[in-house]
Amino acid sequence: MAEEEKKDFWARFFGSYIWKSIFRVGIPRDRRGRLMQVLSNFFLHLHPVSLPKHAVKLKYTWCMGGLSFFLFIVLTFTGVLLMFYYRPTIEYAYNDVIDLRETTPMGIMREIHRWAAHLMVIAVWFHMFRVFMTGSYKAPREFNWCIGVVLLTFTLLLSFTGYLLPWDQLAIWAITVGSNMAAATPFVGQEGPGVALLSIGNVNLIGRTSDARFLLLGDTSIGAGALLRFYVFHCVFFPLIAVFFMVVHFWRVRKDGGISGPV
Amino acid sequence: MADSKQDQADKLKAAGAGKAHGHVAKGHVASGDGQTRRSFISWVVVGWAAFAACMGGLATITMRFFAPNVLYEPQQTFRAGAVSEYAPGEVSTRWKSKFGIWIVRLDDRVVALSTICTHLGCTPNWLASEQKFKCPCHGSAFRMNGINFEGPAPRPLERHKIYLDDEGIMVVDKTVSFRQERGQWDEPESFVAV
Amino acid sequence: MDNDTQRYYDPNTLNRWFAVSCVVFLVSLVAMFYYDYKREWRDHQATFREIDIRVSTEKLDREQENVAEKEEYEQLQTALLAAQEEQSKQGQELDTLASELAAITKERDSAREDMNFKKGERDAVKYEMEQAREKGDRKAAKLVKRLEAREQELAEKKLNVEQLESKMLVMNSAITEKTAAVVSVERQLARLTSQGDLLKRKLDVLDPARMSFLDKAGDKMRDLPGMDMLNPRYSVRDHQLIINGITEDLVFTRVPRVDRCKACHMGIVSRNFQEEENPYRSHPNLDLFLTQSSAHPIKEFGCTSCHSGRGRGTSFKTAVHMPTTREQREEWEKEHGWKKLHHWGSPMYPARYTQAGCYECHANDPELDGADKLNLGLAIVRKAGCNGCHLIDRFNGEPKAGPGLRRLKPKLAKDWSFNWIKNPKAFRKHTWMPSFFKQSNNSDIEARTDVELKAIVHYLFAKSEEHSAQQPKADTSSGNAENGKRLVRARGCQACHMLDDDKYDDTLDVEAMRRQQGPGLVGFSSKTTAAWLYGWLKDPSSYDPVTRMPDLRLSDEDARDITAYLLVSETDEEKDAAISEVDGQILDEVTLELIAGNMSHAAAEEKLKGMDAGSKLEYTGMQMTRHYGCFGCHDIPGFEDEQPIGTDLSEAGSKPIAQLDFGLLHDLEHVNYAWFEQKLKDPRSFDHGLEKKPSERLRMPAFGFDEQDIEAIVTCLLAFSKPDSELKKALPRTPKNIFVEEGEKLITQLNCRGCHIIDGSGSAIRPSIVKWAGEYPPGAELEEAEEEEEEEDDGWGDEEEDEIDPEVLAMAYTPPDLTGEGAKVQPEWLFHFLGDPTAVRPWFEVRMPTYSLSEEEKNTLLRYFSYLDDQKFPFETVATVDRNSEEFKVAEKMFSPTVMNCKSCHVVAGKPPAGKTAAEWAPDLGMAKTRLKSDWVLKWLIDPQELTPGTKMPQYWPKGEPSPMPELGGDSLRQQEAMRNYLLTLEDE
Amino acid sequence: MDTLKHVINVLSAPQVSFLAAAIAFFFVFPPTDRFQSWNRRLRLDWLWTVKGGILLHALVIGAFFLSTLDPNFRAIVTKPDNVPIALLLFGTLFFLWLSMKQACDNDARLANDQKPNEYTDPSESKILVWPDLVYIELIAGILCMAALIFWSIALEAPLEEPANPTLSPNPAKAPWYFLGLQEMLVYFDPWLAGVVFPVIIIVGLMSLPYIDTEPGGSGYYSYSDRKLYVSLFMFGWLLLWVYLIIVGAFMRGPNWNFFGPYERWDLHKVVALTNINLSSLIWVKLLNQPLPDNIIIREMFGIAMLGFHFLVIPPLLAMTILKKFYARMGNVKYAVFMFLSMAAVSLPIKMFLRWTINLKYVVAIPGWFNL
Numbered sequence A: 001m002a003e004e005e006k007k008d009f010w011a012r013f014f015g016s017y018i019w020k021s022i023f024r025v026g027i028p029r030d031r032r033g034r035l036m037q038v039l040s041n042f043f044l045h046l047h048p049v050s051l052p053k054h055a056v057k058l059k060y061t062w063c064m065g066g067l068s069f070f071l072f073i074v075l076t077f078t079g080v081l082l083m084f085y086y087r088p089t090i091e092y093a094y095n096d097v098i099d100l101r102e103t104t105p106m107g108i109m110r111e112i113h114r115w116a117a118h119l120m121v122i123a124v125w126f127h128m129f130r131v132f133m134t135g136s137y138k139a140p141r142e143f144n145w146c147i148g149v150v151l152l153t154f155t156l157l158l159s160f161t162g163y164l165l166p167w168d169q170l171a172i173w174a175i176t177v178g179s180n181m182a183a184a185t186p187f188v189g190q191e192g193p194g195v196a197l198l199s200i201g202n203v204n205l206i207g208r209t210s211d212a213r214f215l216l217l218g219d220t221s222i223g224a225g226a227l228l229r230f231y232v233f234h235c236v237f238f239p240l241i242a243v244f245f246m247v248v249h250f251w252r253v254r255k256d257g258g259i260s261g262p263v
Numbered sequence B: 001m002a003d004s005k006q007d008q009a010d011k012l013k014a015a016g017a018g019k020a021h022g023h024v025a026k027g028h029v030a031s032g033d034g035q036t037r038r039s040f041i042s043w044v045v046v047g048w049a050a051f052a053a054c055m056g057g058l059a060t061i062t063m064r065f066f067a068p069n070v071l072y073e074p075q076q077t078f079r080a081g082a083v084s085e086y087a088p089g090e091v092s093t094r095w096k097s098k099f100g101i102w103i104v105r106l107d108d109r110v111v112a113l114s115t116i117c118t119h120l121g122c123t124p125n126w127l128a129s130e131q132k133f134k135c136p137c138h139g140s141a142f143r144m145n146g147i148n149f150e151g152p153a154p155r156p157l158e159r160h161k162i163y164l165d166d167e168g169i170m171v172v173d174k175t176v177s178f179r180q181e182r183g184q185w186d187e188p189e190s191f192v193a194v
Numbered sequence C: 001m002d003n004d005t006q007r008y009y010d011p012n013t014l015n016r017w018f019a020v021s022c023v024v025f026l027v028s029l030v031a032m033f034y035y036d037y038k039r040e041w042r043d044h045q046a047t048f049r050e051i052d053i054r055v056s057t058e059k060l061d062r063e064q065e066n067v068a069e070k071e072e073y074e075q076l077q078t079a080l081l082a083a084q085e086e087q088s089k090q091g092q093e094l095d096t097l098a099s100e101l102a103a104i105t106k107e108r109d110s111a112r113e114d115m116n117f118k119k120g121e122r123d124a125v126k127y128e129m130e131q132a133r134e135k136g137d138r139k140a141a142k143l144v145k146r147l148e149a150r151e152q153e154l155a156e157k158k159l160n161v162e163q164l165e166s167k168m169l170v171m172n173s174a175i176t177e178k179t180a181a182v183v184s185v186e187r188q189l190a191r192l193t194s195q196g197d198l199l200k201r202k203l204d205v206l207d208p209a210r211m212s213f214l215d216k217a218g219d220k221m222r223d224l225p226g227m228d229m230l231n232p233r234y235s236v237r238d239h240q241l242i243i244n245g246i247t248e249d250l251v252f253t254r255v256p257r258v259d260r261c262k263a264c265h266m267g268i269v270s271r272n273f274q275e276e277e278n279p280y281r282s283h284p285n286l287d288l289f290l291t292q293s294s295a296h297p298i299k300e301f302g303c304t305s306c307h308s309g310r311g312r313g314t315s316f317k318t319a320v321h322m323p324t325t326r327e328q329r330e331e332w333e334k335e336h337g338w339k340k341l342h343h344w345g346s347p348m349y350p351a352r353y354t355q356a357g358c359y360e361c362h363a364n365d366p367e368l369d370g371a372d373k374l375n376l377g378l379a380i381v382r383k384a385g386c387n388g389c390h391l392i393d394r395f396n397g398e399p400k401a402g403p404g405l406r407r408l409k410p411k412l413a414k415d416w417s418f419n420w421i422k423n424p425k426a427f428r429k430h431t432w433m434p435s436f437f438k439q440s441n442n443s444d445i446e447a448r449t450d451v452e453l454k455a456i457v458h459y460l461f462a463k464s465e466e467h468s469a470q471q472p473k474a475d476t477s478s479g480n481a482e483n484g485k486r487l488v489r490a491r492g493c494q495a496c497h498m499l500d501d502d503k504y505d506d507t508l509d510v511e512a513m514r515r516q517q518g519p520g521l522v523g524f525s526s527k528t529t530a531a532w533l534y535g536w537l538k539d540p541s542s543y544d545p546v547t548r549m550p551d552l553r554l555s556d557e558d559a560r561d562i563t564a565y566l567l568v569s570e571t572d573e574e575k576d577a578a579i580s581e582v583d584g585q586i587l588d589e590v591t592l593e594l595i596a597g598n599m600s601h602a603a604a605e606e607k608l609k610g611m612d613a614g615s616k617l618e619y620t621g622m623q624m625t626r627h628y629g630c631f632g633c634h635d636i637p638g639f640e641d642e643q644p645i646g647t648d649l650s651e652a653g654s655k656p657i658a659q660l661d662f663g664l665l666h667d668l669e670h671v672n673y674a675w676f677e678q679k680l681k682d683p684r685s686f687d688h689g690l691e692k693k694p695s696e697r698l699r700m701p702a703f704g705f706d707e708q709d710i711e712a713i714v715t716c717l718l719a720f721s722k723p724d725s726e727l728k729k730a731l732p733r734t735p736k737n738i739f740v741e742e743g744e745k746l747i748t749q750l751n752c753r754g755c756h757i758i759d760g761s762g763s764a765i766r767p768s769i770v771k772w773a774g775e776y777p778p779g780a781e782l783e784e785a786e787e788e789e790e791e792e793d794d795g796w797g798d799e800e801e802d803e804i805d806p807e808v809l810a811m812a813y814t815p816p817d818l819t820g821e822g823a824k825v826q827p828e829w830l831f832h833f834l835g836d837p838t839a840v841r842p843w844f845e846v847r848m849p850t851y852s853l854s855e856e857e858k859n860t861l862l863r864y865f866s867y868l869d870d871q872k873f874p875f876e877t878v879a880t881v882d883r884n885s886e887e888f889k890v891a892e893k894m895f896s897p898t899v900m901n902c903k904s905c906h907v908v909a910g911k912p913p914a915g916k917t918a919a920e921w922a923p924d925l926g927m928a929k930t931r932l933k934s935d936w937v938l939k940w941l942i943d944p945q946e947l948t949p950g951t952k953m954p955q956y957w958p959k960g961e962p963s964p965m966p967e968l969g970g971d972s973l974r975q976q977e978a979m980r981n982y983l984l985t986l987e988d989e
Numbered sequence D: 001m002d003t004l005k006h007v008i009n010v011l012s013a014p015q016v017s018f019l020a021a022a023i024a025f026f027f028v029f030p031p032t033d034r035f036q037s038w039n040r041r042l043r044l045d046w047l048w049t050v051k052g053g054i055l056l057h058a059l060v061i062g063a064f065f066l067s068t069l070d071p072n073f074r075a076i077v078t079k080p081d082n083v084p085i086a087l088l089l090f091g092t093l094f095f096l097w098l099s100m101k102q103a104c105d106n107d108a109r110l111a112n113d114q115k116p117n118e119y120t121d122p123s124e125s126k127i128l129v130w131p132d133l134v135y136i137e138l139i140a141g142i143l144c145m146a147a148l149i150f151w152s153i154a155l156e157a158p159l160e161e162p163a164n165p166t167l168s169p170n171p172a173k174a175p176w177y178f179l180g181l182q183e184m185l186v187y188f189d190p191w192l193a194g195v196v197f198p199v200i201i202i203v204g205l206m207s208l209p210y211i212d213t214e215p216g217g218s219g220y221y222s223y224s225d226r227k228l229y230v231s232l233f234m235f236g237w238l239l240l241w242v243y244l245i246i247v248g249a250f251m252r253g254p255n256w257n258f259f260g261p262y263e264r265w266d267l268h269k270v271v272a273l274t275n276i277n278l279s280s281l282i283w284v285k286l287l288n289q290p291l292p293d294n295i296i297i298r299e300m301f302g303i304a305m306l307g308f309h310f311l312v313i314p315p316l317l318a319m320t321i322l323k324k325f326y327a328r329m330g331n332v333k334y335a336v337f338m339f340l341s342m343a344a345v346s347l348p349i350k351m352f353l354r355w356t357i358n359l360k361y362v363v364a365i366p367g368w369f370n371l
Helices: A002-015 A018-025 A031-039 A064-083 A093-104 A109-133 A142-164 A169-183 A213-215 A224-255 B001-031 B035-065 C010-037 C040-069 C071-089 C091-135 C137-204 C212-220 C326-335 C351-362 C372-384 C413-422 C443-464 C483-489 C512-516 C530-538 C557-569 C584-596 C601-609 C613-628 C672-681 C708-718 C735-750 C764-775 C779-794 C796-802 C808-815 C827-837 C855-868 C886-897 C927-932 C934-942 C972-983 D002-013 D014-028 D033-041 D044-048 D052-066 D071-077 D082-110 D127-152 D176-187 D190-211 D222-249 D276-284 D298-317 D323-329 D331-357
Strands: B077-079 B101-106 B110-113 B126-127 B132-134 B148-150 B159-164 B172-178 C241-247 C252-258
Touching: A002 A018, A031 D127, A064 A109, A064 A224, A064 D127, A093 A109, A109 D082, A109 D127, A109 D222, A142 A224, A142 D176, A142 D190, A169 A224, A169 D176, A169 D190, A213 A224, A213 D014, B001 D176, B035 C010, B035 D002, B077 C672, B077 C708, B110 C212, B126 D082, B126 D323, B132 B148, B159 C557, B172 D082, C010 C735, C010 D127, C040 C071, C040 C137, C071 C137, C091 C137, C091 C613, C091 C708, C252 C613, C372 C708, C413 C443, C443 C584, C483 C764, C530 C557, C557 D276, C584 C601, C584 C613, C708 D033, C735 C855, C764 C808, C764 D052, C827 C855, C827 C927, C886 C972, C927 D298, C934 C972, D002 D014, D014 D033, D014 D222, D014 D331, D033 D044, D044 D052, D044 D082, D052 D082, D071 D082, D071 D222, D082 D176, D082 D222, D176 D190, D176 D222, D176 D331, D190 D331, D222 D331, D298 D323, D298 D331
Parallel strands: none
Antiparallel strands: B077 B172, B101 B110, B110 B159, B126 B132, B159 B172, C241 C252
16 A cells, blocks of 8 residues: 555656656656657757667677766866866976875875776777777768767877876876977978978078977977966867867767668 | 766656556566565665765765865964064054954053954955044944944954963964954953053 | 567666666765775874873873962962952942942943044044145135034043043952952962963863763764864864975975975974874974974974975875885884885985985084084095095085195005005004905906006006105104103194004094094004104195194104104004016006007007006006096095096985996895995995996995994985075075184184084093093103292192092193183284194193194184174274273282282293192283283183183182272272283283 | 796797787788688687687786786786776777677678678667666766776876976886887887877778778678778787787886886896998998988988889789779779778888897988988
């Protein structure tokens, strides 16, 4: 009997005006209800309402794309939290990172962020691997594959720009090497081949204060400028671009006929 | 982020319960006894209870994260010199800019007045000619001893802990404050007797 | 039901999966909380709280007992009762008074309110009026009137208030008068129990046992995980120090230090926890450190600025504690899971090297009180001549550690030199000359090293100059060794030289180092000739212009006797093996190798053919002298402006460990101090197991340091670290500091402290003087002087004969204490005295030697002394004396035997006092005018003990009492001045 | 034991291990029918069965954890930043096996013209996203998060000394996911390894769908229909990326010297690595001539080799082995495909020349073009 009461309490609860105003549909009891759930929910609307069987087989999807996205969300969240305690200046950066472990509440926020970043790189790679192995880049999904490649690149860039922020030896030297490659860019890097071509008369246009590396660091060597720059790249610029491409990526997944499968 | 998770969770909760029903029926059809049903319901309950707990946990973590464990605030205690350095009836603005404190020598005691207006936290000015602290923001005014008598200020200025160290120098400690309306102005550490 | 057909997974499984994963997630979150909450400092603070409660309670109990025991307490108690009794009698009146007072107070308050309102209005009108008048508004006139009216009213109100207040005053006084007794007694009681009350107040908020239930609850709540953000008792925040004065190096910039050590070392600043365990213990030296009154208050200096380490660390590991020994390391690894934090440049100094931290700020201090280890280290570094081969900023411009080798020939024999360099300790057990050969990495190539060595000797002698030491007038062999022995001990040689019969105490300290300024004196017969030795003693600088050996102005026979003594000695060392023939083949190899260094092999061989044996030897010798860096310690012809061969040690302490080559010694602790220790223990050991050409091998010589030396030296090395450019705590560069430092440098070089106490430390010679006074009771040679005085002998004579305690004797024969010298003597005199010393204390056996000081050096010393005693330049007050004045007569009288009888002790113008052994003589008063500062003399007469405690000089004018003498109106001061002026005339007696 | 370790140390030297891997590779992942027949004959496809998989994992994981008994190996592997690489290693292995297994199954099905596993008949109704997909996504997310937190508690994120531009750590390594590129930097000029190669990789990946336009094997795991592409992709991904990362992370020690997995990272290890340019190798060593002054003449051999590699080989292949293929592709696609694959092949060749004959540059025109 108690069962019964409980049941119709829930019935009334989920049937209530407020509940409906928020979630539109009540409890999905039947096919229609379940469809409605997905259709009427912002967070689920990038799913179709129904899928071919293999699309829910982990064996087929490995869920890597989903995890990549999930990790991106985790990174955004933890990243924002870290920004409350981290100041990208040569006076503070290093010590703030020490404090993140020593005194900041929930001492492992930085760890979560860092390991999640590594994990995301791996997840993205596996996602690409899966997509390749199932030949899912083939028509009509060629372009989405390209976007995927772009996303992969930005994943790496995000990870790379984040690498400088602790402002320790690992950081500065990894970035030194990386940024010196920029200096070796053909034509626009002061060390690169053909740089001499970009000159008017004997006025060189590309020099230590005017080449790719300089634009990257905002300075002739890694210092306060580079730190700030990488911080903005890492926290604002690249994420925005990445999000933009993600949106397109997901949208294309739907528009290119949902998840791939044999015809 | 957290709340989006949250209501996703709610929705799923709904679904979970819903499924429960959907399945209950099936369960009946399938096997007459409620065995499966009870065990199955318990799974759902455990699952969603734990999930709710997790969401709570995440919320707590986030909230906790906003309360820093260490501060880098400017020095809160300073040595304000010997009593003799202040003339009777003097309001010294010596420490105003550095520490936000007026050292006031009243007839029988020296006190450390906070320079924060009790109305909305502006910094009043000492008008020697009118012998009062006048706040530029909303015109509150305080007497030399910190009692409010003009404008909207609800209560007197706060006084801070002040005491003599072993060398007879006055030390002001801003971390401790004494309020007149709580009758704290006669507590031994709220003034240095002269 | 359609949904089944469209279900892929069984809902049960999904739910199970979901349930399980959620639980796992929950667990992870709990773990996260726990991990964040479980911090070492929290446990430590909890433990410390218990300790604090225990200690404070004990203290409180003790306090209360003490108070209870005091009978004063009893009295006060009874007094209080009595007073209250008394007061209650008048309770009636008091109450009425009080109520009246209250009434009037009310009245006064309202009156004051009115007054304030009026005042406000008055101010406003005043302002208006002023404005109007300024503008020339015609309202002004009206306003003026209004203002007057207001003033009027205000005045009335004021008056009213004042009247009321005066009334109140009267009543107050009445009340106070009635209650005075009680109040005063209560005050006294309070004063008596104040200590205890403080403790009580502290414990009330600290000790749960004293808390109400609710307080207890709150006390528990405040530190729960998640709650600990609200108002925690245990926190890092309250124990974090921010040190602006001493910054931390971030390469790109320097930032204020942040020290959180106190989060665990809670009791460090208090004196109450000396018996507790670490980390709760009090700092061992609170007089010098941490306390507000000490020189290093914790608020300004923090912890890591001295101890180094990572101040921000909040755990044992991340604070980068460093173990002193291997055992301790293992223990820590067990207890604290300690692991060396590899990536931290400045780990904490291990306990035994803590003194290295002082150097950061005290780099310029000559000798640092309380940092004995550091001082000793610096002394050893100087003495061993480390700075000869290694650049060390601090020691730039210091003279070379060893004797000059410019004029070897007349002094040494080749054989001796060969054996000496090969193994110095064989000839002189405690020499500072290190051994280059027969070491762990070159004993396998002894044949070669022998050749190298012979080459070096050859080079030295080939380059050696002749010199014209004045030849002894008489033949030097006729010296009296016995007397020589006495002289060596009497003349004060032991201030700088150890004799083979005094033992080298096994624990070195700075004092002992001073006694080793010069080489130990052992039998020289095999080393050098009588002629040379004699010449050397007579005038060292003629042989070696830069030697530190001063001229003791020895008479010819003194010199001869000492020579004789030094040549025959108790330990006549075994005859040295004669130097053998050079192995030509090896010599060729070596020479070729050296030449080939800077030309092609073929050319080198050509060149070699062209050389004869001699030139080969000489060439190789020179190259080898360079290779082994002999010129670092010795002045060697041909190497005048050579660069030191060793690595720069100016920043040894902050050298990254990766730059220290541990070679194949894998089981050595991988920390810089372990490396330094090993290097000092066996300098060549890092070559162990490595295949190296002879020329590539490590060449730092072995000094044979013991544990203690090594500890001291390593302390220095750790101290020599990257200086903080913007250090605010270092000694300010005031003239005083600078001149004192310069002076100290010179004083250390000249080893003045070998004889004198200067600025509190020194007089290394004292023990040997005592010894000497025991062996050779002085005064013997004064017999004849006494003979003359015989008839004046006033019966003291016989007492002279019997023994006097050497300690007492030594008192009289030890060189004077120079503390306060700057205030005492006149600069001109001191200047000349340093140039050529005249005997101030003629009875002295010890000689103030003549140093060949430059004008500049003399001035340095003058500046040193006068700045040390804060004397003003130029410092002179001349006292004028009128010989016919009354004062003069009086003084004469006082001076005469009948009154003070100064002559009975003081030598006067070279005339020794009658019938006293030299032991009881006092300095020559004849010199007073030229030598002493008149102000000082006056001070001296007033109270000698104050200037030199323990002096024999009696105090004639007892402090604070009327003068014992009637003259000059019995005015002590006038008498003293008179006496002073008199003394200043004595020179021309 | 030690001898075994020593043997492994030696074998794991790139010149050995890479060569072995490269050769074995084409038998395990046959690009052409010929190789596939070999593959069948050697029963290598057995690897992609359940049994094979178990064995494979048992071997790798077992070996790995056995190795952790060795202090030197442990020291390297447990560096916090290296843990993800271990993850990558195992992950790659597992997913490789998983995908290949499914591919084989599907191939088998297709062989006896069945539909691939993933095929769902349009007639049968689809799965509802709600609740199944959403639910498993949620579960996956939660588990991932939990794992992440445990990992973060267990491992402290690395933090070294404050940044110091005057003192580089030894070895100074790029973030692990770029170690492949850093390894390249050892063999190529910065502008190549640092700029051109990344660009080629990205462009290459992007152009993939436009080159491989064959409809077959779309949307399901399969191998035999797409041998060539899969094989090439695997080559790039496994050998030129994952392998190099592992080498760069675990086997590159102080002074960027190579260290075997059980070797102590000795600061003072000395290895003879004197390099020589192809030009001087041929002119001076073989022909005993002085180096000609004219750069073009000096470098002609190198240029010739390059020309041969990029301009001659492709047409040759087009005429011989890849006739059909070429026909299907048409000029442009074939050209692009060939450029990319030849570039991909050229990397290991160059690396290999360096390892074996210490070749520095094939073509060395300073300031312009060093390869």
